[in-house]
Amino acid sequence: MTKRYLDYLDQLEAEAIHIMREVAGQFEKPALLFSGGKDSITLVRLAEKAFRPGKFPFPLVHIDTGHNFPEAIRYRDELAERLGEKLIVRNVEDTIKRKSLSEPKGRYASRNALQTHTLLETIEEFGFDACIGGARRDEEKARAKERIFSVRDEFGQWDPKRQRPELWNIYNGRVHKGENVRVFPISNWTELDVWNYIKREEIELPNIYYTHERECLVRDGKLMAWSDFIFQEPDDVVVKKQVRFRTVGDMTCTAAVESIAHDIDGVIAEILESKISERGATRIDDKLSETAMEDRKKGGYF
Amino acid sequence: MDILRFITAGNVDDGKSTLIGRLLYDTKQIFADQLEAIESSGRLNEDGQVDLSLLTDGLKAEREQGITIDVAYKYFSTEKRKFIIADAPGHIQYTRNMVTGASNSNLSIILVDARKGVQEQTRRHSIISSLLGIPHLVICINKMDLVGYEEQVYNQIVEDYKQFAKKLRAKEITFIPVSALKGDNIVEGSELTMPWYKGPSLLEHLEQVPVSQDFNLEDARFPVQYVIRPLTAEHHDYRGYAGKVISGTYKAGDKVTVQPSGQTSTIKSVELGGQVLEEAFAPMSVVLQLEDDVDISRGDMIVKAAENLEVAQEFEAEVCWMHNKALKPGAKLLLRHNSTETRCVVRNIDYKIDINTLDHLEDVDQIQLNDICRVQIKAASPLLLDKYADNRANGGFILVDETSFATVGAGMVAEIEY
Numbered sequence: 001m002t003k004r005y006l007d008y009l010d011q012l013e014a015e016a017i018h019i020m021r022e023v024a025g026q027f028e029k030p031a032l033l034f035s036g037g038k039d040s041i042t043l044v045r046l047a048e049k050a051f052r053p054g055k056f057p058f059p060l061v062h063i064d065t066g067h068n069f070p071e072a073i074r075y076r077d078e079l080a081e082r083l084g085e086k087l088i089v090r091n092v093e094d095t096i097k098r099k100s101l102s103e104p105k106g107r108y109a110s111r112n113a114l115q116t117h118t119l120l121e122t123i124e125e126f127g128f129d130a131c132i133g134g135a136r137r138d139e140e141k142a143r144a145k146e147r148i149f150s151v152r153d154e155f156g157q158w159d160p161k162r163q164r165p166e167l168w169n170i171y172n173g174r175v176h177k178g179e180n181v182r183v184f185p186i187s188n189w190t191e192l193d194v195w196n197y198i199k200r201e202e203i204e205l206p207n208i209y210y211t212h213e214r215e216c217l218v219r220d221g222k223l224m225a226w227s228d229f230i231f232q233e234p235d236d237v238v239v240k241k242q243v244r245f246r247t248v249g250d251m252t253c254t255a256a257v258e259s260i261a262h263d264i265d266g267v268i269a270e271i272l273e274s275k276i277s278e279r280g281a282t283r284i285d286d287k288l289s290e291t292a293m294e295d296r297k298k299g300g301y302f
Numbered sequence: 303m304d305i306l307r308f309i310t311a312g313n314v315d316d317g318k319s320t321l322i323g324r325l326l327y328d329t330k331q332i333f334a335d336q337l338e339a340i341e342s343s344g345r346l347n348e349d350g351q352v353d354l355s356l357l358t359d360g361l362k363a364e365r366e367q368g369i370t371i372d373v374a375y376k377y378f379s380t381e382k383r384k385f386i387i388a389d390a391p392g393h394i395q396y397t398r399n400m401v402t403g404a405s406n407s408n409l410s411i412i413l414v415d416a417r418k419g420v421q422e423q424t425r426r427h428s429i430i431s432s433l434l435g436i437p438h439l440v441i442c443i444n445k446m447d448l449v450g451y452e453e454q455v456y457n458q459i460v461e462d463y464k465q466f467a468k469k470l471r472a473k474e475i476t477f478i479p480v481s482a483l484k485g486d487n488i489v490e491g492s493e494l495t496m497p498w499y500k501g502p503s504l505l506e507h508l509e510q511v512p513v514s515q516d517f518n519l520e521d522a523r524f525p526v527q528y529v530i531r532p533l534t535a536e537h538h539d540y541r542g543y544a545g546k547v548i549s550g551t552y553k554a555g556d557k558v559t560v561q562p563s564g565q566t567s568t569i570k571s572v573e574l575g576g577q578v579l580e581e582a583f584a585p586m587s588v589v590l591q592l593e594d595d596v597d598i599s600r601g602d603m604i605v606k607a608a609e610n611l612e613v614a615q616e617f618e619a620e621v622c623w624m625h626n627k628a629l630k631p632g633a634k635l636l637l638r639h640n641s642t643e644t645r646c647v648v649r650n651i652d653y654k655i656d657i658n659t660l661d662h663l664e665d666v667d668q669i670q671l672n673d674i675c676r677v678q679i680k681a682a683s684p685l686l687l688d689k690y691a692d693n694r695a696n697g698g699f700i701l702v703d704e705t706s707f708a709t710v711g712a713g714m715v716a717e718i719e720y
Binding site: 015024139144 | 375405546638
């Protein structure tokens with residue numbers, strides 16, 4: 001008998017493609033939320049595998065905070081152009097003006113939270129009933145419990161207690177009008193799986209994922225890219241560092257890491273390494289904040 | 303490198319969280335920030351070490367009560383395998399969560415407290431694993447440190463369990479004496495504490511369990527999820543049937559039948575992302591093109607003509623009920639099987655299965671949350687089903703409430719009436 005063996009990346013890929021096709025089959029107006037980050041870039045490659053030689057059965061939707069890295073925006077536009085797929089961009093700036101929302105102020109000001117308003121508006125504008133996103137269960141503890149088909153109420157809210165049991169590879173996407181489903185095809189992938197897949201598929205990424213020299217502000221031990229959007233205090237020091245970004249989102253809330261990785265192999269090596277060496281660097285902050293929070297809780301209790 | 307999906311079910315105090323914490327910790331999967339968070343919480347075990355159980359309980363309520371409520375998925379990998387853990391609660395009131403986690407698992411770790419031996423919950427977890435068709439069971443006899451690492455204690459429990467296990471459907475049962483707390487036989491061996499044990503450590507076992515054989519490569523089943531029709535100048539007449547090979551194998555030249563219509567054709571090509579493949583096998587997601595222009599849409603199943611398969615509307619199934627509102631005979635529900643959805647009626651409840659003993663309880667007039675019952679179902683349209691015991695990938699289905707759209711039941715086909 002011939003040996004039929006599917007590598008782990010092939011298994012993860014097959015699962016993600018199956019999920020995307022379930023979205024195409026079960027929903028009338030799906031969308032793929034595209035941020036320009038590596039996880040959503042991976043989703044786009046998976047969509048190509050799922051639907052070529054046909055077109056994607058959904059547009060790419062980007063909620064632009066206006067504070068994104070220009071490199072990521074350029075990449076986004078070139079990608080949509082090259083693929084010949086529809087790209088919808090909606091700006092947080094417009095929502096702020098139209099709804100007269102207040103812009104967050106101060107040291108940690110970021111439009112990241114305001115994105116939700118624009119997303120919900122966009123869902124309403126187009127009547128999207130499913131939004132595919134690139135979140136993974138290894139990112140965070142609560143995410144570890146979220147379903148692949150995650151039903152949201154009309155306010156876009158997730159209720160852990162109302163989650164539907166999800167068995168075998170059968171996904172229940174039935175919702176009432178006004179409700180929608182967030183779908184996470186790479187739920188079972190880890191950060192390292194994504195990088196290994198990008199390597200295998202030879203996917204081009206925005207160059208900020210690799211080492212480059214950049215002016216950064218040092219804030220709470222983290223390196224923030226210097227830009228016009230970031231809140232500056234008089235005593236802030238701007239330093240030049242060799243950095244790369246581990247995640248790419250809004251410039252005001254995405255920190256860089258020092259890096260010498262100029263290609264994928266270098267990034268993978270650094271991620272593997274980071275479990276040991278990053279401890280030293282991150283430990284102090286975590287300890288401070290964790291103890292602080294723990295103390296507050298205890299203080300309130302007793 | 304492949305993937306092993308396994309489930310751990312457990313109650314408070316049986317050491318499940320410590321065991322998972324130990325696997326993650328000793329394989330160096332714990333990130334610094336997670337460990338710091340635990341160390342700074344000040345909770346240490348009796349040896350003054352970090353309480354590894356705190357690594358796994360995610361929701362605030364779970365940490366406070368020291369219990370697991372929902373299924374949590376965790377990931378780690380070694381050079382040999384990627385592992386996906388479905389971490390499920392063990393108490394009887396969370397049976398539906400364990401059933402959910404078990405549905406996608408190939409292996410189940412069942413913890414037995416060496417001081418207490420085979421208990422009701424040991425039997426329940428084994429029975430649920432067996433009903434859900436998990437082929438590999440690993441019985442971890444835990445807390446060996448508390449019984450002086452005595453071989454006799456271990457042997458007695460193995461004997462007791464084997465006696466009970468005669469009624470289980472599992473293909474393979476492995477016993478390992480461990481101490482999750484001390485790390486004996488979890489990642490490293492136990493030459494010092496249990497020189498009498500010659501088998502592998504838990505991790506060694508998890509790394510070498512043969513899982514590729516768990517995919518059914520005999521019965522070819524391809525549920526069509528979506529039809530690709532580019533309608534471009536280049537691909538004017540292209541029609542590709544997109545789906546996942548849930549079992550079996552497909553290649554160009556295979557004679558196939560499309561169910562439920564019964565039309566026949568031949569596979570012209572097997573593709574993925576526009577690239578032609580030599581062969582597709584479970585669990586690959588691919589596109590099939592056929593030689594003939596047949597009418598196929600989502601929900602149809604492409605099978606091998608030689609298998610002479612028939613569709614059916616009436617069948618018996620084991621159903622785990624997952625909703626607060628009880629199920630009564632005559633209930634009409636939506637049934638989702640692969641990419642098909644149809645209405646169905648639950649015609650009769652034959653018996654309830656006592657999940658602590660596997661005994662049948664007759665004269666049951668309704669199914670409550672967490673009950674597992676044998677029922678008769680009639681579907682509104684014909685389905686291509688397999689018995690769950692023969693083909694796990696095509697024998698499972700879910701039941702959905704017609705008005706709330708909640709997933710209310712999980713079913714496994716037991717007998718089919720043609």
